[in-house]
Amino acid sequence: MEMVNIHIGQLLGNLTGDMSHMMTTIIPKDTLKWRIKLLESAAAYANSRLHAITAQIVAFSGKDKLLPSKNEAHRLSGLLKHCNIRVFEENGHAILLESGVNVLSTIKASQMYRHSSKFDIFRDFLPPSMTEFKTLPMEAWWFRVFMGAAMFSTMEDGKIVRGLAGIPDEGPVLIVGNHMLWGFDYFVLVSEFIREKKSVLHGLAHPEIFQLGVEYEHILMPCVDIMKLFGGIPVSGRNLFKLLERKSYALLYPGGAREVFHRKVCYLSSYFI
Incomplete structure (x- = not known):
């Protein structure tokens, strides 16, 4: 499973919102601009390489307050081949570290666990744990x-x-x-x-x-x-x-x-x- 959050516009909106005053106070203005340009460059490179990603699951959290997980998940599902969305409505940003998330169940339900390139509903079925x-x-x-x-x-x-x-x-x-x-x-x-x-x-x-x-x-x-x-x-x-x-x-x-x-x-x- 891979989770990618690289929607730079909304990310920068979050960074320059309520935190803008605090960040410009702690970090010099020129340094902050330089770091944002680095972030823009990294996001542009990541977007240019999306075609090489073979992830079949995009998981997003309903209560992610740091990044726009939901919008990004829908964007990626339209760009990545054979990609399924899975929702964890009650979880936050650190989804894989939080309770109530069973990664194995998600892999099984999305039919990622299989012995060959094509899922066999009988051969690849794992009984519930x-x-x-x-x-x-x-x-x-x-x-x-x-x-x-x-x-x-x-x-x-x-x-x-x-x-x-x-x-x-x-x-x-x-x-x-x-x-x-x-x-x-x-x-x-x-x-x-x-x-x-x-x-x-x-x-x-x-x-x-x-x-x-x-x-x-x-x-x-x-x-x-x-x-x-x-x-x-x-x-x-x-x-x-x-x-x-x-x-x-x-x-x-x-x-x-x-x-x-x-x-x-x-x-x-x-x-x-």
Whole structure:
């Protein structure tokens, strides 16, 4: 990951604003002008070399008071090839030194971790770490209360039990259901499978969810990143058969995106293969 902040105009605006009087008092005026010219020269050189940068992530902080991180991130994302923006709204200037920033999660969600030049959604998938699971926003008590989810499964003798004991410990298993609450029930199911089965439940989602643009950086991108980290896969016949071939747990909502906006009781059926 590389983070570049070289928008000289806004930087100089910050330097010559509230701090101008203090700086000219401490540093001689001629020395200050000379240093600003050096900064302008360095920024011009850096801008001329942007084409050589291969960074695939531009991360910016929502509370960076020193540099215009947000504007610079949008500028760089338009200049660098194959570059994705990642937002850390609650962090400041020293983003990599602050809490709440998991660089590994960012690398995984942006598909930078891969064995070849092209990302393979099966081969390059890394299961979520314990840290990622414990810090999952959907693991918060208020989300669980809001969802009000209760898990039940049926044993081989027909007895209904609370939890996932009735689901095999090994796949392939295909779980079919209908959407509820815009698909946020997906996160509850995935969390429960990790908690009880110690396995990832791969949800098959609309392919467009994985191709969001910069305009969705604040609203949908964080949710999509979580979906990627916890096994979300673009829905297709090939991907479904690949999951079953790999003896995985797969979650499919046949109703698709249209069903997301219908308020219905959520039901699930499991098919053991």
